[in-house]
Amino acid sequence: MTVTLADVAARARVSPATVSRVLNGNYPVAAATRERVLRAVDELDYVPNGPASSLAAATSDLVGILVNDIADPFFGIMAGAAQGAIGESGAGRAGGEKLAVVCNTGGSPERELTYLTLLQRQRAAAVILTGGSLEDDAHLAAVTAKLARLAEAGTRVVLCGRPPLGADAEHVGAATLAFDNRAGARRLTEHLLSLGHRRIGYVAGPADRTTTRHRLEGHREALRVAGAAEGPTLHGPYDRASGYDATVELLRLDPALTAVVAANDTVALGVCAALRDRGLSIPGDVSVAGFDDLPFSVDAVPALTTVRLPLHEAGARAGRLALGAEAAPPGGLATIPAEVVVRGSTGRPPE
Amino acid sequence: MTVTLADVAARARVSPATVSRVLNGNYPVAAATRERVLRAVDELDYVPNGPASSLAAATSDLVGILVNDIADPFFGIMAGAAQGAIGESGAGRAGGEKLAVVCNTGGSPERELTYLTLLQRQRAAAVILTGGSLEDDAHLAAVTAKLARLAEAGTRVVLCGRPPLGADAEHVGAATLAFDNRAGARRLTEHLLSLGHRRIGYVAGPADRTTTRHRLEGHREALRVAGAAEGPTLHGPYDRASGYDATVELLRLDPALTAVVAANDTVALGVCAALRDRGLSIPGDVSVAGFDDLPFSVDAVPALTTVRLPLHEAGARAGRLALGAEAAPPGGLATIPAEVVVRGSTGRPPE
DNA sequence: CTGTTAGCGCCTTCAT
DNA sequence: ATGAAGGCGCTAACAG
Numbered sequence: 001m002t003v004t005l006a007d008v009a010a011r012a013r014v015s016p017a018t019v020s021r022v023l024n025g026n027y028p029v030a031a032a033t034r035e036r037v038l039r040a041v042d043e044l045d046y047v048p049n050g051p052a053s054s055l056a057a058a059t060s061d062l063v064g065i066l067v068n069d070i071a072d073p074f075f076g077i078m079a080g081a082a083q084g085a086i087g088e089s090g091a092g093r094a095g096g097e098k099l100a101v102v103c104n105t106g107g108s109p110e111r112e113l114t115y116l117t118l119l120q121r122q123r124a125a126a127v128i129l130t131g132g133s134l135e136d137d138a139h140l141a142a143v144t145a146k147l148a149r150l151a152e153a154g155t156r157v158v159l160c161g162r163p164p165l166g167a168d169a170e171h172v173g174a175a176t177l178a179f180d181n182r183a184g185a186r187r188l189t190e191h192l193l194s195l196g197h198r199r200i201g202y203v204a205g206p207a208d209r210t211t212t213r214h215r216l217e218g219h220r221e222a223l224r225v226a227g228a229a230e231g232p233t234l235h236g237p238y239d240r241a242s243g244y245d246a247t248v249e250l251l252r253l254d255p256a257l258t259a260v261v262a263a264n265d266t267v268a269l270g271v272c273a274a275l276r277d278r279g280l281s282i283p284g285d286v287s288v289a290g291f292d293d294l295p296f297s298v299d300a301v302p303a304l305t306t307v308r309l310p311l312h313e314a315g316a317r318a319g320r321l322a323l324g325a326e327a328a329p330p331g332g333l334a335t336i337p338a339e340v341v342v343r344g345s346t347g348r349p350p351e
Numbered sequence: 352m353t354v355t356l357a358d359v360a361a362r363a364r365v366s367p368a369t370v371s372r373v374l375n376g377n378y379p380v381a382a383a384t385r386e387r388v389l390r391a392v393d394e395l396d397y398v399p400n401g402p403a404s405s406l407a408a409a410t411s412d413l414v415g416i417l418v419n420d421i422a423d424p425f426f427g428i429m430a431g432a433a434q435g436a437i438g439e440s441g442a443g444r445a446g447g448e449k450l451a452v453v454c455n456t457g458g459s460p461e462r463e464l465t466y467l468t469l470l471q472r473q474r475a476a477a478v479i480l481t482g483g484s485l486e487d488d489a490h491l492a493a494v495t496a497k498l499a500r501l502a503e504a505g506t507r508v509v510l511c512g513r514p515p516l517g518a519d520a521e522h523v524g525a526a527t528l529a530f531d532n533r534a535g536a537r538r539l540t541e542h543l544l545s546l547g548h549r550r551i552g553y554v555a556g557p558a559d560r561t562t563t564r565h566r567l568e569g570h571r572e573a574l575r576v577a578g579a580a581e582g583p584t585l586h587g588p589y590d591r592a593s594g595y596d597a598t599v600e601l602l603r604l605d606p607a608l609t610a611v612v613a614a615n616d617t618v619a620l621g622v623c624a625a626l627r628d629r630g631l632s633i634p635g636d637v638s639v640a641g642f643d644d645l646p647f648s649v650d651a652v653p654a655l656t657t658v659r660l661p662l663h664e665a666g667a668r669a670g671r672l673a674l675g676a677e678a679a680p681p682g683g684l685a686t687i688p689a690e691v692v693v694r695g696s697t698g699r700p701p702e
Numbered sequence: 703c704t705g706t707t708a709g710c711g712c713c714t715t716c717a718t
Numbered sequence: 719a720t721g722a723a724g725g726c727g728c729t730a731a732c733a734g
Contacts, residue, residue: 002504004727015705020729030703047500050472051405052727055710060402061469070431070453071646076422083421083455087462099469101452102421104434111438118450121401122413149398153353240646269650276652295591299620301627301652355711366721371713381719403711406726 003046012040023048054123059154063100063126063322064119066112070104072238073294074264078130078160078315085319098125098323107206109139116146119155126156126322130315132211133162144169160318161309163210164333175321175328177314177336181211181291184307184338185218188289189261191305191340193226197259197287197349201250202233203243203271205263212263215291219261231257238263243270251278258286258349265290265297265306272300272345283347293341302344309338354397363391374399405474410505414451414477414673415470417463421455423589424645425615429481429511429666436670449476449674458557460490467497470506477507477673481666483562484513495520511669512660514561515684526672526679528665528687532562532642535658535689536569539640540612542656542691544577548610548638548700552601553584554594554622556614563614566642570612582608589614594621602629609637609700616641616648616657623651623696634698644692653695660689 005023009016014033021027022037029037040046054060065082067075079102086100103115119127127150133140144165147157157174159165164176192200202219205212216233223230232253236242243262247270250257260275262268268290272282280286282302290297293308314336320326356374360367365384372378373388380388391397405411416433418426430453437451454466470478478501484491495516498508508525510516515527543551553570556563567584574581583604587593594613598621601608611626613619619641623633631637633653641648644659665687671677 006727016728017706017730018704021704024729028703033704047468047472049406049474049727050469051402051411051474052710053729054402055400055406055712056727056729058710058729062473064452070421070434071424071427073422073424073427076424076427080421080455080457084457087455087465097465097469099454099466099473101415101454103450103452104431104438106431106435114438114448115450117398118401118412118448121398122450123400123402240650266647269647273650296617296620296647299591299624299651356713357711367712368714368722369720372720375713379719384719400711403726404713406728407711407713409713409726 002049003044005046005048008037008040008044008046011044012037058123059125060123061098062119062122062124063098063128064115064124065100065102065128066105066115066130067102068105068107068131069238070102072266073296074292074311075130077311078318081312081315082128082160082319082322085316086323100319109134109136113142113146116143116150120146120150120153123153124150124155126158128158128160128318128322129162130160130318131162132209135208135210135213140166144172147172147174156322156324158318158321160314161311161336163214174332176333177318177321177329178333179309179314179336180338181214182218182221184291184309184340185215186222187340188291188305188307189219189222190226191342192259192261192287192289192346193222193228195287195346195348198228199254199257199259200228200231201247201254201257201260202231203246203250203260203262203267204233204235205238205267207235215263236263236267238266240266240270240273243267244274245270247271247274248278259288259346260286261289262291264292265294265304268297268304268306268345269300282345285350287346287349289346298343300345305343305346306341307338308341310336353400354395355400356397359388359391359395359397362395363388409474411474411476412449413470413473413475414449414479415466415475416451416453416479417456417466417481418453419456419458419482420589421453423617425643425662426481428662429669432663432666433479433511433670433673436667437674451670460485460487464493464497467494467501471497471501471504474504475501475506477509479509479511479669479673480513481511481669482513483560486559486561486564491517495523498523498525507673507675509669509672511665512662512687514565525683527684528669528672528680529684530660530665530687531689532565533569533572535642535660535691536566537573538569538689538691539642539656539658540570540573541577542693543610543612543638543640543697544573544579546638546697546699549579550605550608550610551579551582552598552605552608552611553582554597554601554611554613554618555584555586556589556618558586566614587614587618589617591617591621591624594618595625596621598622598625599629610639610697611637612640613642615643616645616655619648619655619657619696620651633696636701638697638700640697649694651696656694656697657692658689659692661687
């Protein structure tokens with residue numbers, strides 16, 4: 001059978017409680033006994049039973065990181081950074097090590113709730129929700145309720161790249177790192193306007209997501225301030241095909257378009273492909289802008305003008321927040337700035 | 352306090368044992384009582400205590416998916432597919448739902464082992480290791496030993512896109528889905544040779560990884576069969592910068608290069624960037640080929656010739672294997688074919 | 703500083 | 719088909 005703590009205790013000629021104490025290091029133990037116990041652990045190749053200690057301690061070392069699409073580097077980068085921050089923490093042998101795991105919801109609200117329940121069932125130490133959320137009152141309420149349960153059971157809740165829960169959810173005490181999508185989008189469009197563009201198409205993300213809405217609002221605000229008319233806008237998923245298809249349609253709606261703003265860089269890639277296939281040059285005929293500044297964006301041809309989000313930093317910070325290794329921002333909310341990166345895909349409109 | 356099974360039992364006016372039985376569905380229960388219990392569960396918003404049931408049942412519903420780099424779509428796609436396959440399984444209410452979680456090792460052997468231990472500690476139901484492994488005898492032995500422990504404790508082990516453990520590890524009973532990197536690489540180089548290339552540079556992955564070695568061997572085999580000399584070869588990480596830097600160096604080593612083969616598509620992007628920056632046209636002056644056929648590869652300019660690996664299918668299959676929902680391949684090993692995809696980045700060498 | 707004593711919440715024979 | 723009872727392996731008060 002598997003080795004238990006009692007076996008170690010017997011081998012080291014101490015009580016189980018003592019073994020538990022040296023393993024968890026939360027209690028004074030004589031150096032000599034500690035030594036003896038550690039040796040017994042090694043000799044027996046003992047591995048603690050996680051469920052048993054979670055049960056007894058009423059808490060586990062699981063940290064869940066929820067992402068909308070694990071195949072998308074936008075989430076991969078944040079999740080990787082968070083996991084890194086969490087993994088490093090417990091470097092010191094037994095005890096500290098948390099098990100940071102990422103859960104892929106695929107953007108499905110049901111799966112999001114399912115994972116939250118599963119994590120609740122595991123008595124997770126913390127939960128990090130990344131990326132925008134669905135704007136559906138029922139779902140939002142369900143998630144908030146779930147998070148409240150978790151928080152009340154001692155699970156730390158962190159939102160990363162996600163808007164705050166709302167005033168009625170302060171009791172959840174969620175630490176929030178929100179991306180300033182609105183300002184980023186506004187400045188991006190201002191950049192286009194300053195180049196002289198007045199007919200700008202927009203390929204937005206899915207209609208019911210906060211990220212989509214905030215970026216769109218920023219875009220519209222810039223247009224409004226400049227007194228420019230809003231161009232055609234189409235919604236679709238955050239993928240390449242969406243950008244391609246939408247661009248074809250956008251050009252049909254307004255053949256005189258001089259710029260296209262995409263929901264994110266992946267979509268922008270599709271926009272570029274469609275433009276190229278129609279024989280239009282970038283940015284000679286049409287300028288293109290993305291969002292997120294994912295690693296491949298600099299390698300697009302021409303390199304993509306986009307809005308940089310500090311995904312890695314935000315993820316790492318979320319990880320530390322989840323560990324309680326960093327104090328929550330004032331008011332529980334930090335707004336992460338978004339910075340426009342001008343590259344080759346945007347230029348002056350044709351005469 | 353949190354609701355326990357006993358609370359549900361009291362509410363439904365049955366014994367705890369009965370509640371357990373309807374929740375796990377592994378035992379006959381009268382329809383009427385089941386109904387009553389289920390209602391009580393709903394009314395009380397009961398969530399089973401995972402650690403407690405794991406402890407009692409000596410097994411958990413955790414499935415760990417280990418990846419080398421979660422920010423890399425190569426792993427993201429496999430992990431997402433596996434997680435999808437596992438998540439779908441338990442659709443039927445309580446019970447079945449497994450918690451599929453991905454663990455990011457960052458390519459570090461220590462973290463790989465740490466995660467395996469953590470998973471062992473959680474009494475994970477299954478473990479999926481994805482991607483190539485480090486070719487270090489000590490590490491390999493350690494991992495094999497760990498997997499043996501896990502297997503012996505009832506954890507299912509699946510390798511996805513990773514070579515088999517070796518003859519001395521048959522007792523682990525790991526189901527293996529190995530990518531045919533060697534054949535894919537060979538055919539890719541054959542394609543280049545058939546176009547007339549004879550001076551081919553190679554930007555390989557990290558020197559001590561199986562994937563790197565297999566791809567390189569396939570490349571060399573094609574060269575040998577054709578009686579062509581091997582061009583300069585450089586090693587580096589699987590990232591864009593490596594491709595860029597290596598290309599600069601490759602051109603210094605052999606300015607007459609007519610083609611560059613990259614370790615994977617991401618590296619190939621860097622290769623293309625370096626070539627462009629040097630004023631060389633692709634494929635006019637130099638042809639470029641990648642590996643993996645990641646989503647962005649079709650959008651490179653020109654679109655990348657590469658080797659397609661059915662990442663999604665393999666990941667999904669690994670997920671089913673981990674659940675025991677699919678029979679292991681004969682001999683425990685399936686070799687996943689790799690197919691060359693010819694696109695615009697390769698052409699005839701200049702005169 | 704260390705041992706003793708109770709559970710943590712659930713599953714699982716064993717009876718009924 | 720259902721109830722009763724013991725124990726899974728560990729932690730957390732209490733004593734000493």
